Amino acid sequence: MKKVQYNQFGDESVLDVVEQAVPAIKNDQLLIRVKAVSINPLDWKVYGGEMTLMSGSKFPKSLGIDFSGIVEQTGSAVTRFKAGDAVMGLLDVFKGGALAEYIAVSQTDIAPKPTNLSFEQAAALPLTGLSALQIIDQMASVGPNQDVLINGATGGVGVFAVQLAKKRGARVTAVVGTKGVAQAANGGADTVIDYTRQSVNHMHQLFDVVIDLSTKLSFTEAKSLMKPKAVFVSTLPSPVALVSSFVNNIFSGKKRKILIVKPTAEGLATLSKLAEADLQIVLNKTYPLSNVREAYREARRGNIVGKSVIVLD
Known part of the structure; x- marks a missing residue:
């Protein structure tokens, strides 16, 4: 599978799309086929080396915090989701890892994708x-x-x-x-x-x-x-x-x-209900995974309305 990694701190030029094995899941995890990942300012602060106290300095590092996708496989202890469910969620805000074709997550990291949202819109919502x-x-x-x-x-x-x-x-x-x-x-x-x-x-x-x-x-x-x-x-x-x-x-x-964001399953569920009601979600631009450097370079320049999203299909 394809995944975004970097082996040193720096600007967007340090971001690489690499090939890795699909992650194996534990009994309490799910395998998600990722459809979209949103871009956040925290991303470039981390890969730029500004947040080492929280992110650590060990390489390689992964990128991407919030995502949407489809449940591909569930561990034996997972009870809230099944294969085929459309979901949204987020990973550790300082470690990331969502910018990959497949990710392993806990069921507390995700919530059902609101039925009225596209995968791109849903990825822009969690963080x-x-x-x-x-x-x-x-x-x-x-x-x-x-x-x-x-x-x-x-x-x-x-x-x-x-x-x-x-x-x-x-x-x-x-x-x-x-x-x-x-x-x-x-x-x-x-x-x-x-x-x-x-x-x-x-x-x-x-x-x-x-x-x-x-x-x-x-x-x-x-x-x-x-x-x-x-x-x-x-x-x-x-x-x-x-x-x-x-x-x-x-x-x-x-x-x-x-603000130091404290993700919770309850918070994700609240967001899902708000989105199904009338919460506006504004997308700026979408990019393919192959254009990850350009996507982050443009987002970091600022003056963007809403969120930019990377699409993995």
């Missing part, structure tokens, strides 16, 4: 959808009549964060590039700011929640946008940031929180 759920419902506890600022509101997480914040009754201000203005409005944002025309730092409004998904708005800058008891959430974990947020939250009413 960014779970991230948005965790931010909106757990980290920020967004509720009715709160003012929420989402910086980077039409990226992978942002598309879902806007919709979920609106479902919780918040007033949402979305900060996007020019390409994302229409999508932010379609997603339900009450106010849309094109950052190429107006700086977020010059806004004359205070917010209960500030969510930075672009990694370009620092907590120091965000403080001037926050109400006295507001919460700031960012998505770029690092040892320095984690320690800094811990110290800040002891002494300051303005809280700083950093």
Whole structure:
């Protein structure tokens, strides 16, 4: 089978498509024939060597976090799925491995693919959808009549964060590039700011929640946008940031929180139900596996609305 691996940290040139044996499964695992895998910013932070504390430095390393596919085989202890089931799921966010024609997973790593979604759409949902759920419902506890600022509101997480914040009754201000203005409005944002025309730092409004998904708005800058008891959430974990947020939250009413995604089967099931209802899933572009370097190179340049996906068929 074909699989994406790399043997050193670097840019997209280190990514190779190699031939490997189809993995054998244990009694509590399933063999998935992968149909699609989504691209996430965390991917290039890992293969670029920025996350070695979490990912480790042992090679070769694999790539790809969230995926969709079809159950090919089940272990004797698997009870929730059978061969032929269409599923979606995600692997360890710092180790990856989904970019392969076949993968071995636990049944807690997957959920049924929503019947109304294509495999490409389903692959774009798990990691960014779970991230948005965790931010909106757990980290920020967004509720009715709160003012929420989402910086980077039409990226992978942002598309879902806007919709979920609106479902919780918040007033949402979305900060996007020019390409994302229409999508932010379609997603339900009450106010849309094109950052190429107006700086977020010059806004004359205070917010209960500030969510930075672009990694370009620092907590120091965000403080001037926050109400006295507001919460700031960012998505770029690092040892320095984690320690800094811990110290800040002891002494300051303005809280700083950093997302470290905690995948759960319950979260995947919740996403599946939301997608079967009315959750919008926005695809930017799809690529064949043979174009993996180009796919990641284009995604890393940014200014993308929604998610890019690699198709393995």
